[in-house]
Amino acid sequence: xxxxxxxxxxxxxxxxxxxxxxxxxxxxxxxxxxxxxxxxxxxxxxxxxxxxxxxxxxxxxxxxxxxxxxxxxxxxxxxxxxxxxxxxxxxxxxxxxxxxxxxxxxxxxxxxxxxxxxxxxxxxxxxxxxxxxxxxxxxxxxxxxxxxxxxxxxxxxxxxxxxxxxxxxxxxxxxxxxxxxxxxxxxxxxxxxxxxx
Amino acid sequence: xxxxxxxxxxxxxxxxxxxxxxxxxxxxxxxxxxxxxxxxxxxxxxxxxxxxxxxxxxxxxxxxxxxxxxxxxxxxxxxxxxxxxxxxxxxxxxxxxxxxxxxxxxxxxxxxxxxxxxxxxxxxxxxxxxxxxxxxxxxxxxxxxxxxxxxxxxxxxxxxxxxxxxxxxxxxxxxxxxxxxxxxxxxxxxxxxxxxxxxxxxxxxxxxxxxxxxxxxxxxxxxxxxxxxxxxxxxxxxxxxxxxxxxxxxxxxxxxxxxxxxxxxxxxxxxxxxxxxxxxxxxxxxxxxxxxxxxxxxxxxxxxxxxxxxxxxxxxxxxxxxxxxxxxxxxxxxxxxxxxxxxxxxxxxxxxxxxxxxxxxxxxxxxx
Ligand SMILES: Nc1ncnc2c1ncn2[C@@H]1O[C@H](COP(=O)(O)OP(=O)(O)OP(=O)(O)O)[C@@H](O)[C@H]1O
Ligand SMILES: [Mg+2]
Ligand SMILES: [Zn+2]
Numbered sequence: 001x002x003x004x005x006x007x008x009x010x011x012x013x014x015x016x017x018x019x020x021x022x023x024x025x026x027x028x029x030x031x032x033x034x035x036x037x038x039x040x041x042x043x044x045x046x047x048x049x050x051x052x053x054x055x056x057x058x059x060x061x062x063x064x065x066x067x068x069x070x071x072x073x074x075x076x077x078x079x080x081x082x083x084x085x086x087x088x089x090x091x092x093x094x095x096x097x098x099x100x101x102x103x104x105x106x107x108x109x110x111x112x113x114x115x116x117x118x119x120x121x122x123x124x125x126x127x128x129x130x131x132x133x134x135x136x137x138x139x140x141x142x143x144x145x146x147x148x149x150x151x152x153x154x155x156x157x158x159x160x161x162x163x164x165x166x167x168x169x170x171x172x173x174x175x176x177x178x179x180x181x182x183x184x185x186x187x188x189x190x191x192x193x194x195x196x197x
Numbered sequence: 198x199x200x201x202x203x204x205x206x207x208x209x210x211x212x213x214x215x216x217x218x219x220x221x222x223x224x225x226x227x228x229x230x231x232x233x234x235x236x237x238x239x240x241x242x243x244x245x246x247x248x249x250x251x252x253x254x255x256x257x258x259x260x261x262x263x264x265x266x267x268x269x270x271x272x273x274x275x276x277x278x279x280x281x282x283x284x285x286x287x288x289x290x291x292x293x294x295x296x297x298x299x300x301x302x303x304x305x306x307x308x309x310x311x312x313x314x315x316x317x318x319x320x321x322x323x324x325x326x327x328x329x330x331x332x333x334x335x336x337x338x339x340x341x342x343x344x345x346x347x348x349x350x351x352x353x354x355x356x357x358x359x360x361x362x363x364x365x366x367x368x369x370x371x372x373x374x375x376x377x378x379x380x381x382x383x384x385x386x387x388x389x390x391x392x393x394x395x396x397x398x399x400x401x402x403x404x405x406x407x408x409x410x411x412x413x414x415x416x417x418x419x420x421x422x423x424x425x426x427x428x429x430x431x432x433x434x435x436x437x438x439x440x441x442x443x444x445x446x447x448x449x450x451x452x453x454x455x456x457x458x459x460x461x462x463x464x465x466x467x468x469x470x471x472x473x474x475x476x477x478x479x480x481x482x483x484x485x486x487x488x489x490x491x492x493x494x495x496x497x498x499x500x501x502x503x504x505x506x507x508x509x510x511x512x513x514x515x516x517x518x519x520x521x522x523x524x525x526x527x528x529x530x531x532x533x534x535x536x537x538x539x540x541x542x543x544x545x546x547x548x549x550x551x552x553x554x555x556x557x558x559x560x561x562x563x564x565x
Binding site for chain 1: 289351354355357358359361362365367369371372374375376378379383
């Protein structure tokens with residue numbers, strides 16, 4: 001057993017996704033070997049991110065100021081709304097460039113197997129937003145995995161009666177692939193080549 | 198395809214294995230429980246990324262192995278091209294490498310080595326549960342259609358999700374509609390693939406059976422719900438599946454699982470105008486299943502343009518001399534590299550370049 005402050009740190013790190021006990025221990029010892037300043041900066045960054053970051057009240061993306069920069073930007077086309085699973089997907093699409101509409105972040109995808117239903121996602125917020133007539137087209141940009149497809153099909157069903165056109169990004173994204181990892185050209189082409197659902 | 202060399206470390210009860218099989222027939226012989234099947238299992242795992250005996254990776258790793266790791270490697274030659282394929286199994290999961298380069302995902306790793314496995318249970322397939330016959334079809338498709346692995350997995354995942362939704366008693370009709378549509382879309386693809394395989398197998402199956410039993414009519418039919426069977430192409434199939442799912446929704450909701458779709462389909466084996474499993478004799482059933490397995494083998498050969506490696510676990514001893522004769526006749530005609538496990542090596546005919554290996558307590562040694 002490690003001395004208890006180390007054990008505590010290992011235990012906390014091991015809660016992070018993709019980090020097992022072994023990796024957690026490696027990270028903990030790395031932090032121990034780092035300078036006291038580095039450790040303090042890391043700790044402060046963790047505290048700060050929790051204090052300063054909130055959900056945008058319009059698109060549900062993570063933001064420091066509410067509404068977020070994209071929702072505030074008047075040059076962006078508010079009639080286009082790109083619906084993505086994760087904040088990372090917004091970053092990936094912005095990096096690819098070319099898209100001038102706005103976003104909506106669901107914070108997950110439908111997965112009844114894991115107990116994730118529509119109410120566990122930012123679906124009610126999306127419907128509220130799409131109900132007021134500003135959004136003409138929702139581009140459903142969840143990944144082409146089983147969960148991503150089901151989420152897109154489900155949202156299309158709810159959006160159509162609201163008079164919102166639902167389109168699906170083209171399948172340039174590899175099967176089962178995550179948007180986050182798709183290359184920029186593929187992503188830009190996937191949005192251009194979207195099809196009506 | 199030829200396996201030039203097969204290596205295993207930390208695999209089951211095997212001592213570090215370095216097997217150089219013959220170009221044609223290799224016979225692994227030895228007493229029960231010595232490790233013969235474990236060798237075939239290693240070759241099969243390299244091809245299918247799964248075992249035919251267990252779904253738990255821990256079973257495959259040698260008990261008491263200090264690093265808790267198993268390594269497999271095959272050097273194969275496929276249409277003049279030599280490749281090296283390696284798999285490592287351990288506490289952190291599975292890594293596959295082709296020619297030293299890491300391969301991500303099961304679908305991409307399938308097919309580096311191609312084998313057809315024949316085990317005694319295959320001879321009982323006609324009387325097994327329908328699930329075993331669907332599995333036979335699916336595994337036979339993976340062998341020639343790598344993308345089918347992802348397609349079949351997607352279908353299974355949608356099905357599990359729909360069942361989860363039914364178990365949770367969801368009352369959101371849009372959500373159930375979504376999973377009906379997704380199940381129909383992925384299911385239509387599964388049915389198309391299975392139908393195509395059955396169509397390709399049937400004439401081969403009839404030919405092989407004729408060679409054993411003369412001109413008795415036999416048939417292979419992929420059985421679905423009648424409305425689904427009437428659908429001719431993928432779009433029609435999708436439609437028929439959606440209709441079937443929605444018309445039986447109330448039943449599914451009550452029973453809390455999905456009772457309609459490709460997951461309840463079956464491969465129907467017909468014999469003299471009736472169902473083989475209720476009309477054919479024991480011996481005829483064995484011949485039918487042997488013919489079906491040979492049909493799979495020749496189909497894979499035709500699709501890959503090169504015979505796969507045939508793994509026969511104990512099968513020769515399960516066949517009478519006439520059927521055994523046909524099996525070896527097909528093998529030598531196809532010129533397919535074959536690895537056989539038997540307890541009595543006399544049972545295997547002395548075909549050209551036969552190589553024997555004696556297996557005892559996990560050690561495999563060439564037997565002159
Ligand atoms: N993970 C493992 N670690 C060590 N030994 C194992 C492991 N798994 C199986 N064994 C051993 O391997 C042996 C079985 O080997 P195998 O099934 O290859 O036998 P076989 O030679 O094919 O016998 P038979 O002729 O009866 O089919 C058994 O003795 C079993 O205890
Ligand atoms: Mg055996
Ligand atoms: Zn916003």
